[in-house]
Amino acid sequence: MIQAHAKQCWCALLVALLLVLTPTLAFAEGSQEKNDPYDDAVLTSLDDGTYLVDVEMSGGAGHATITSPAKVTVKDGKAVATVVWSSSNYDYMIVNDKTYYTDQVATHESGYSTFIIPVIDLDEPFEVIANTTAMGNPHAINYTLTFKGDTVRSELKTHETAPWVVPTILGIATITVIITVISVKNPRIVRQQRRKAKKEKREREKKKKLEQSKRKRLEQQKQSGKKQQQKRQKQQQKKKQQQQKKALAKTKQRK
Secondary structure (H helix, E strand, O other): OHHHHHHHHHHHHHHHHHHHHHHHHHHHHHOOOOOOHHHOOOEOOOOOEEEEEOEEEEEOOOOOOEOOOEEEEEEOOEEEEEEEEOOOOEEEEEEOOEEEEOOHHHHHHHOOOEEEEEOOOEOOOEEEEEEEOOOOOOEEEEEEEEEOHHHOEEOOOOOOOOOOHHHHHHHHHHHHHHHHHHHOOOHHHHHHHHHHHHHHHHHHHHHHHHHHHHHHHHHHHHHHHHHHHHHHHHHHHHHHHHHHHHHHHHHHHHO
16 A cells, blocks of 8 residues: 555656656747847837837738737847737748747747747838648748837836746646655554554643642641641640649639
């Protein structure tokens, strides 16, 4: 029984380790871009930072949409956009004849196909191609994106959490729970501990009763001593009174 319990605990521990390692590996994989989107990005007058920009999309059959406003990141004056589709079936996009694959970590977290692509122009529309597998066989569909420069505003978030932080914390929490389960003692040891605790409790109660009995005897002895002392005092007082009477009687006889 104990061996089976140990096997289950080790299997659970291995699963938890996989939960920790998988997001980290995915983060590493998603970080390896074949093409750097900043190479073809438009040079803007915006300060480096993260912004929100309204974006319009046309083309395709109208079944899919992208999130608007889109997050636009400016680095060295060049802008790239995070495009989040309403579907998880897009696997790559082509912008300015260069291919950009999904951001693995962002796609995993949101559940929707997510890409980081260059912003070719602000206010002016530019064409992109997105490949989808929603219709069984892969289909490359032409779309037109327009990022509206007059809607640029700073993103409200002051900072972003690294994409691997949350899965890692969840993995660590899982491992902690599993270690706690592994450290739980088997029923036999638990029973022994309970018997020991009961025995110690009985011994404490016995000791307490002995102390109470001892205090009671001392109190009784103390009360008894007081009574004896009072009795002796009465006897001495009575004897003294008798002596005084005898002395008084002798004095009367002499007269």
